[in-house]
Amino acid sequence: MSTTWFITGTSTGFGRLLTEALLARGDRVAATLRRPEALDDLRAEHGDRLWVASLDVTDREQVHRVVTSAFDDLGRIDVVVNNAGYGVFASVEEASDEQIRQVVDTNLLGSIDVIRAALPRLRAQGDGRILQVSTAGGQTTYPNFSYYHASKWGVEGFCQTLAAEVAPFGIAVTIVEPGATPTSFGSSLATAPTMPEYEHTPAGDVRRALASGAFPLPSDPARIVGAMIDLVDGDATPLRLPLGPDTYADVRAALVARLAEHDAHRDVALSVASDEHLAASA
Template identity: 55%
Template sequence: MAPQTWFITGVNSGFGRELSEALLRRGDRVAGTVRKADSVADLAREFGDRFWTAHLDVTDGEEITRVVDRAFTELDRIDVVVSNAGYGLFGAAEEVSDDQILHVLNTNLVGSIRVGRAVLPHLRAQGGGRIIQLSSVAGQTAAPGASLYQASKWGIEAFMEALSHEVAGFGIGVTLVEPGGARTDFQSGSLRLGRPLAAYDNTAAAMVRNLQKPEFRPAGDPKRMAAAIIDSVEQHPAPLRLVLGRSAYDGIRAALTERLADIEPQQELAYSADFPE
């Protein structure tokens, strides 16, 4: 397979870092965005001009447009865009502040929407490409203590699913990646908690406070997950969803089954709410 060019946001850590290392080592070219340039200095030294970098804060819409435009101009063609930058905000709804709510939504949801919109004119002009959006098992499940993180992921799932239908005719495929917990540096670098309230100490919402403890060891292998994401680009048509990890598959399947069980008994009532034929 001929080398490809990937644009990936947030390559300094997590899946962004795993993907970048795997792609560069197999001979592909990566355009990666970071908040701190020195966080990927080792990759720049090792891979030289095959690793293009730029500063990007995905809460800055104007900067997103500038960086995307420059990447496509300087690299000519980008085959795959990975919208990866984001983080986890956990805590009961009462425990997170208004500022925290706005920031996680501006990063995970609005930032990802802006990245998707910014790349579309370029992908259409070059006759197609692939958009990969990092979501989560949290994009289809709902658990106490994760309401705001899940709101950001449910939102980007809806946007990307609708977008996939809008752009299919241009040869642009869209894939939502839904991993379960993985042993990345998410716990230490990309996880934030609200301010604990005693009222929630003995409730299910308090369980998320354990996520930052060293003994919490997710089952997901980030290297295997990154390999599956890379392999998905060879699938045509693009898979709309890529579920990775036992916890993700079991959790999503249970959530969807429960939702169907909730609505199916309501068919007669639902139909009765229309004007008579």
């Protein structure tokens, strides 16, 4: 039995690869993107198993209209994949106000709006999956990606709360965390004029590594897409799915360091307890 998917950001990268893989195996896909003509070749090959709509996830009214139309036209949607993303590669001081707004509107608010639009229909179905594409940078950080991290840490907190709220309705939420991968995302990062003050800082080091090609891209994008499909086909519904050797290593190191710092302040944390709490705990 085929599965029906709703995917944002399908023109390139993971979105395009996922759409191709799903259609090749006989699934139905509601593919959304800013330029629908980018999928004309797939529409010609797969006919009505590919539903295509123009969508800018920063347009809230359009999000609700397109999500509603997809459910109405296809009858049901089994999996909603929030994949559309925007990245800014610049230090905190260098990014423009417009770039900051765009990354938050796309990655955080856009993802929230897609989910909010889909939830009433998923609840009515009594089941469904939501895959939120995040990144290793949803739990750890790298210089020059502060605003990207702000959006991804935000959407991960949102999805962790969401997962607890919608589990009683048979809806499972998984945050997918790919690491650095050779897709078009890296080449499409927005940049800003650099400040010489940051040349000999960690921000400058990362810039030089990217420019020289020394920044590792250890994961296979097709295998990442395959892991996402396998997840939906299987019974497991993890809150987070780390994908890539860098994701596993970097996120684990970040969590270990955070836990160590957390534990180091145990005595201070407990020292501010109220007298009422201390009396109740005695």
